Amino acid sequence: MRWTSQITILFAEQDRLLRPAAEVTQSSVARALVEAQAGIALLDRLSILYSPTSHALKFVPLRPEERIVGRLVLAAGAQPTAASREFCIELRHLVEEIAETVSGFALVSA
16 A cells, blocks of 8 residues: 555544645655645654754654555565675664664564
């Protein structure tokens, strides 16, 4: 299910109508739009944890019952490079570190 579908359902469950004016693919762009008072943004928890704090923003937690799983995608059949293997190792360590201190984060094996 796409994020927009999940969000539409969350709003509908609260008898609210979601009318997005724009959709961006980077959390930094979404935050900048909110800081410019262009509306609200829906951000994942990881984007909030590792971004600069701002007194101009107020974060309100949304707690959907459905789990949202992120995946690292590699090209099928292509030989992984040393850099891509190292990136995967570092990403796994980062998620493990976050999962130790932040509830709701977990490393799931494929």
